[in-house]
Amino acid sequence: MKKIVVVDDEADICFLLKRFLSKNDFIVETAQNGKDGLALIESLSPDLVMTDFRLGDITGTDLLTAIKSKRPNVPVLIITGYSDIKIAVSVMKLGAYDYITKPLFPDEILVTVKKAIADAESSKDEEQEYTTAVSSGQPSENAKPVRKASSRMKAGYVMGQSDVSDNLFRQVDLVAPTNFSVIIYGESGSGKEAIAQEIHNRSKRRDMPFVAMDCGAISKELAGSELFGHEKGSFTGALQTKIGHFEMANGGTLFLDEVSNLSYEIQVALLRVVQERKMRRIGGSKEIDLDVRILVASNEKLLESAKSGKFREDLYYRFNEFTIEVPALRNRKDDLMLFAGAFLETTNVELGKNVSGFSDEVKNDFLTYSWPGNLRELKNVIKRATLLSDGELIEEKSLPFEIVNYKKLKDLDEEPAAPNVSVLAGTIESASDIEDSKPSLKTVANEAEYDMIMQVLRDVNFNKSKAARLLNIDRKTLYNKMKQFDI
Structure with missing residues (x-):
């Protein structure tokens, strides 16, 4: 049975979640503050953590960071009120798998919990298969590099039909066949990783690996190992040889999301790899030749970060061979219902539903709303509304209060x-x-x-x-x- 830890300062929420999830064959333990929650996670080694964003002794951001430093592969679901949607979206950039808004609906919770655990297991299996194959010198055809489990664009990117979308994909078509490094700017949730994937898919490297790394979700201590890998015994806890993201992406494309979050020391090491196209695993002596195209993304201007001393200026100029701006969803209203329809189609398949579209009131609400969480928020709203809908169309009653x-x-x-x-x-x-x-x-x-x-x-x-x-x-x-x- 899978183990879940619930952290919430409301005893009623803890009780109800424990009772509901236990009835669905999960082992559930609860804590009512961050300190007890961390101790429980350390002792229980859960398969999933559900935590309220607002706790009495610690913020959701601090708790998530602490969890990821100790258990980086454990998916974390953030429980929050819909008024905190902007915060929830930003927390996802720190490594949260998804967020669930109050009031809580049992069906929505169960679907999200099962999907989070399944994605985490799938990611773990792929990484283990690939690491074993590469370590043995005999990578199999089925061995794949691990991709970021929290990606919300696995079903593909909807291009859009507006002038804004045409301009965006003209730039993608222009740069894709080259080996240029590209900086992709855009707000959180706007689809930067999906654009990076499209660049890779339209390039000569399309048949080689595309590997994504969220730099904002990895602690300073683990970033070097994740990027460059390590040899067995190179430091405490290095129980086996690990293949880093650069090696996984060799011959293909490496996408570094929120690259400005990398520490100064890692930026120095990254600059050397970018310049020389060679690297060594941590603790290793053998130099490995690299043929990797690097795409990076940020929601803040890297030149400004460089001027403020947060990001190395020489590394910025190495990456800045081409720049793409991904527009916010509020500036793509002509494409909004196209995106909504595509998300509805994939959600119907995922949930086994047959919702055919949206009422006129819902369409008007969608076009009026500002979508601070961009495409990620739109997809989550449609997923929740589809789950709650009992007719052919999604009605206003299934939408969050703040949108209506x-x-x-x-x-x-x-x-x-x-x-x-x-x-x-x-x-x-x-x-x-x-x-x-x-x-x-x-x-x-x-x-x-x-x-x-x-x-x-x-x-x-x-x-x-x-x-x-x-x-x-x-x-x-x-x-x-x-x-x-x-x-």
Whole structure:
């Protein structure tokens, strides 16, 4: 049976997840703070960790970093409120497998947990097969270099049909046949790795390995071993010879995502390899000739990082033979529904569903929303909505609250509250009784809260227990809200 560690400072969440996952044949242990969670992970050696982003004694970022330094191959699922979507996306760049938003849905949890464990096992098997084959000097046809398990673009990249997409892929077509090193810029989740894969697929190296390494997900201590490999016994814990990413990619393409996160020492070693096209494993004496095309990605400008001293300027100029900017999803609205349809198609296959499309309201919501998490966020939203849908189309009720109410929430941020206005149960009572007064912040918030409660109550036929669970509040709070809004 697979082992799971749940870390959450809410005892109810720990209890419910343990009961649900145990019924689905997992061994589950829980902790209510980061310190106890790390101790549990160290002693239990779990196959998966689920942790809330907001813990009392430690942040989700710090906990994830600590987990990855001790158990780099263990997939980590982040539990977060949808209001923390930007944080969740950034945490994925540090090595989290995926995130799950509250309120928690059992079916979604089970699908994500099983997929995370399966991907981790598949990645481990491929790496072991390849390492064994290369170490024996007899790599088999089936031995493949390990690819980043957290990739969200395994089904391929949808090119798009807009002028923005045409311009992007003109650049890909232009640089792909060359051996130029390429810097790929773009926001988190915009598809930088997928663009790197497309460059490789359209190059003369297409039949050779494409190896991806997320530099932001690997600790400073492990980065050298991951890049260059090591010999057995070269340092404490080096129990066997390890093949590094450069060797795996020999003859093909190496993609370094978030390359600016590499330490200064690793940058020095990387510069030598790039210049001389030779390398040695850590602890080794034999020089290995390399024929590797290097593609790098960053969500910050490397020249600015070089000027600030974070990134070596000479390494920047080695990489900067060609530059590609991947546009954010909010700047590709003409392609958005094309992307959404492609993600829906793959999600239907993954979940065994048969959802045919999106309602007009959902399409409008998608085109209005800003998509801070870009393509990764769009795919996760569609995956969640498909899971929750019970008809032929995805309806608004299956979307997160922040997407459905994006325009209203945006207006809250931009418009000042009207003076001399008091609010009661979503109505305005003004001392001056001016009809054209702008609604106050609290008014719009109450209206949004009322709409959300009513939507959920209707969805569950006014079953208040179910509604409270979906709203992530207790029944007493729900009763108080219903009384406040005169429902």
